[in-house]
Amino acid sequence: MKRKITGGRLLDLTDGSLTETEILVDEDSGLVVAIGFDLPAADETIELHGEVLLPGFIDLHVHLREPGFEHKETIQSGARAAAAGGFTKIACMPNTNPPLDSAAKVQDVRERAQAAGAAGVFPIACITEGQAGKTLTDYQALKEAGAIALSDDGKGVQDGGLMREAFIRAAEVGLPIAIHAEDESIARDGVFNPGAAAKYGVSVQHGESESAMIARDLLLAEQTGAKLHICHVSVEPAVALIRWAKQRGVRVTAEVTPHHLLLSEDAIERADPVYKVNPPLRSEADRLACLEGFLDGTLDVIATDHAPHSAEEKAKPLSAAPFGIVGIETVFPLLYTYLVETGHISLRDLVLRMSTRPAEAFGLTGGSIRVGGPADITAVDLDTERTIDPEKFYSKGRNTPFAGWQAKGFSQLTLFEGKVIYKNEEVR
Numbered sequence: 418m419k420r421k422i423t424g425g426r427l428l429d430l431t432d433g434s435l436t437e438t439e440i441l442v443d444e445d446s447g448l449v450v451a452i453g454f455d456l457p458a459a460d461e462t463i464e465l466h467g468e469v470l471l472p473g474f475i476d477l478h479v480h481l482r483e484p485g486f487e488h489k490e491t492i493q494s495g496a497r498a499a500a501a502g503g504f505t506k507i508a509c510m511p512n513t514n515p516p517l518d519s520a521a522k523v524q525d526v527r528e529r530a531q532a533a534g535a536a537g538v539f540p541i542a543c544i545t546e547g548q549a550g551k552t553l554t555d556y557q558a559l560k561e562a563g564a565i566a567l568s569d570d571g572k573g574v575q576d577g578g579l580m581r582e583a584f585i586r587a588a589e590v591g592l593p594i595a596i597h598a599e600d601e602s603i604a605r606d607g608v609f610n611p612g613a614a615a616k617y618g619v620s621v622q623h624g625e626s627e628s629a630m631i632a633r634d635l636l637l638a639e640q641t642g643a644k645l646h647i648c649h650v651s652v653e654p655a656v657a658l659i660r661w662a663k664q665r666g667v668r669v670t671a672e673v674t675p676h677h678l679l680l681s682e683d684a685i686e687r688a689d690p691v692y693k694v695n696p697p698l699r700s701e702a703d704r705l706a707c708l709e710g711f712l713d714g715t716l717d718v719i720a721t722d723h724a725p726h727s728a729e730e731k732a733k734p735l736s737a738a739p740f741g742i743v744g745i746e747t748v749f750p751l752l753y754t755y756l757v758e759t760g761h762i763s764l765r766d767l768v769l770r771m772s773t774r775p776a777e778a779f780g781l782t783g784g785s786i787r788v789g790g791p792a793d794i795t796a797v798d799l800d801t802e803r804t805i806d807p808e809k810f811y812s813k814g815r816n817t818p819f820a821g822w823q824a825k826g827f828s829q830l831t832l833f834e835g836k837v838i839y840k841n842e843e844v845r
């Protein structure tokens with residue numbers, strides 16, 4: 418089954434130029450067959466109207482919540498949300514119930530994804546059994562079952578000696594370790610960064626809980642030769658530490674979320690758990706340091722840390738509500754509108770950081786549109802401005818602080834291996 422996409426403009430990832438062209442994809446092989454005009458006939462033609470064709474986005478940090486927390490999200494609802502956001506590959510975190518700490522549980526998530534017709538779901542498995550921070554899981558078995566990385570996300574591994582052992586074993590099997598950097602003896606049960614904590618009368622989560630843990634793990638990764646990936650960087654000293662480590666040749670990649678790039682604690686307008694996320698929204702100086710680190714490549718990739726929770730859970734008081742913000746359906750429009758259109762970064766560079774670099778970091782295919790490569794493509798409308806309305810999300814989670822924001826760049830069409838996984842029937 419061959420499908421032709423006409424009327425789009427292809428972004429050239431070498432020079433950033435946009436060129437009108439047609440693309441022929443094959444659903445059977447899952448590959449791009451041809452790019453240009455006068456292409457061979459197809460079984461189906463999809464007509465676009467000037468949308469920009471980009472390689473499907475890749476998110477290394479998503480919470481799909483299944484099994485165990487299906488009231489927050491399911492693999493199916495999360496994957497549909499991802500497709501609507503222009504994503505063709507997502508790595509899902511293991512803090513489910515039960516946590517993904519065995520080969521059978523990793524295999525189960527892959528089978529559930531297949532049964533749900535969810536494309537491009539890549540499980541991340543636990544560093545420690547039950548994410549309890551006491552006993553390492555079997556990395557070789559987890560890798561063979563299809564895990565693409567290891568993480569105890571939601572929690573930091575408190576025991577440095579155990580973490581050192583984890584890096585040694587992960588290096589042996591060739592899996593990256595993605596860390597949720599949080600020293601609990603510093604973080605305690607802190608809710609907000611100091612400024613917002615004082616303003617709203619809740620406990621403080623100090624930034625050193627993050628940066629101290631990052632320092633420890635950079636040193637351990639350097640000594641063990643392991644591949645370290647740092648989740649949701651949010652504070653200035655963390656950016657400086659990662660910059661330093663990269664100069665020393667440590668094998669480290671780092672991600673930053675759209676909320677930490679676009680919001681600081683000053684954006685917290687009321688005592689509303691919609692702003693409660695881990696790590697917390699930080700100071701304006703931290704936000705600017707993260708932006709600078711993102712622009713200079715210290716922070717390699719955008720990851721959403723899409724963390725859906727139910728309306729009931731997020732309606733609890735600040736101290737009791739769960740941490741988390743959804744982001745997979747809004748990340749590209751928000752960053753296109755507030756970073757590209759404002760002149761901070763080029764469209765090409767944003768796409769590199771949302772597709773090409775994430776693919777490289779976790780060894781996934783994709784990240785470019787080329788003949789013979791995977792037909793993982795999204796077509797975004799850079800002209801039409803829309804208002805972010807959580808009620809229209811495919812995700813079950815509506816917990817976003819960006820409701821009501823205006824943005825351009827929403828995806829109109831997403832293909833995974835040549836199959837249509839999202840098409841916006843509303844527009845035009």
Ligand SMILES: NC(=O)N[C@@H](CC(=O)O)C(=O)O
Binds near residue numbers: 693
């Ligand atoms: N980021 C969050 O605030 N919450 C995440 C856990 C995590 O990413 O640490 C979640 O699972 O809800």
Ligand SMILES: [Zn+2]
Binds near residue numbers: 570571572597648695
């Ligand atoms: Zn985390």
Ligand SMILES: [Zn+2]
Binds near residue numbers: 478
């Ligand atoms: Zn997370």
